[in-house]
Amino acid sequence: MEKNQIHIPREVIVVEGRDDSKRLMEVFGPKVKLIETGGSAINAATLERIKQAAEQFGVIVFTDPDVQGQRIRQIITQNVPTAKQAYLSRQDARGKSYVGSLGVEHASKESILKALEELATPASENLQRELSTQELMQLGLTNHPLAGVRRKAVAERFHLGHVNAKQLQKQLALYQVDYAELFEFIEELNHKSE
Structure with missing residues (x-):
């Protein structure tokens, strides 16, 4: 692999919308595998696509660091407990030209790559008790x-x-x-x- 070549994730990356997909394609190229939820009202067909993608490739949930993004993340995680999680900080999701919204689409290439390198992977079984x-x-x-x-x-x-x-x-x-x-x-x- 060349020094400047970027590794495209094997997993399907689940994002909220078109602008997020567009941004990830700018970073990884057209071969990156994406599913858009279309917002927080994830329909049954989209959830089924995510489940199938999880079985075939694995999935990474990469939503915005806001209430909507957290809601989407929870719905997906309830349905696909093995989904890996990529997080952007609120600061990174503002980008350089902050216009009032937070999102993957505003993040720098470096922030996106870092978030996808530092994936949180849920335990297959809940072996750890919740801290009091x-x-x-x-x-x-x-x-x-x-x-x-x-x-x-x-x-x-x-x-x-x-x-x-x-x-x-x-x-x-x-x-x-x-x-x-x-x-x-x-x-x-x-x-x-x-």
């Missing part, structure tokens, strides 16, 4: 002046997407991040801020 609210409080991820900043750092480090405290509990269990691993990361954060 008390444990999240002990780590300063809830009921703490820096809770939002810490949750954002945790979400970025473990590739969990934009999460609130409740979503964080579920995402940590889904992607098998345990208390010890989380504690170690929070300690690193604390040392950096001293």
